[in-house]
Amino acid sequence: MVARRRGTWFDPTLVDALISTREDVVFWQRLVGDDPRAQLAALEPEERVLMADDACLDRIARAFAEVIDAESSWTFRHSRAVAEIAVGVGQVLGFSKQDLRQVERAALLHDMGKLGVSNRILDKPTGLTEQERAAMSRHAEYTQRILGRVASFRDVAALAGAHHERLDGQGYHRGIGAAELPMAARVIKVADICEALSVDRPYRPALAREEVFQIMGRDVGASICPEAFEALRVFLERDNPSPASAQPEAVDKGTLTAVGS
Secondary structure: OOOOOEOOOEOHHHHHHHHOOOOOHHHHHHHHHOOHHHHHHHOOOOOOOOOOOHHHHHHHHHHHHHHHHOOOHHHOOHHHHHHHHHHHHHHHOOOOHHHHHHHHHHHHHOOHHHHHOOHHHHOOOOOOOHHHHHHHHHHHHHHHHHHHOOHHHHHHHHHHOOOOOOOOOOOOOOOOOHHHOOHHHHHHHHHHHHHHHHOOEOOEOOOOHHHHHHHHHOOEOOOEOHHHHHHHHHHHHHHOOOOOOOOOOOOOHHHOOOOOO
16 A cells, blocks of 8 residues: 555655565564654654744644644534633633633643544544544543643643543543542533533534533533532623534635634
């Protein structure tokens, strides 16, 4: 397959290099025995330091959010909407300016790992199989791992990767409980759930706000933080934002606008 796509999908030089290793038994045994990711990381050049202020990092986070949300037409504006709700909830809870900035960045990037999940799973109109659910569940781990490798976003990596954790420790990907879940993570979780329930998905239509509150209310205590949930209600009833309600049937990935232009 690689040889057939030489010069179209893949760089001919790289294809030739790969083919030259075909008979190298030691090379392939080493790949099987060692961690390929660690080997690849070891080949990276020394980290370059690029100066970027907070405003620049915010624009980068928003730009990545557009890329993430364009992965599926069903998630149009999801990350941006989650960030808007999370910041509003954080304001109700009295978060500092710096904490709000961290929450916004983590919320914008929380679904980064979905770029590694097949669209056949993301857009599936019926229930997922056990194998598909496992693949979907890995997106939170992917998010934390990706952000952890970017110096400017390492401080929000764990926060962004915690949006499917539960207070009772039965969530994923780390299975941590209330003692290890900061309020910022709890805020992003309620924002993510609220936004997801409020818009169309391939397997169900958007739900009315009261129905969203009823569904979320059943999970308060075991999964959802009571304080974060109450702050969500206060924010939505006070400011009445419309999370991603103007959701198109499809998103043309070629029409993404530049953030901060």
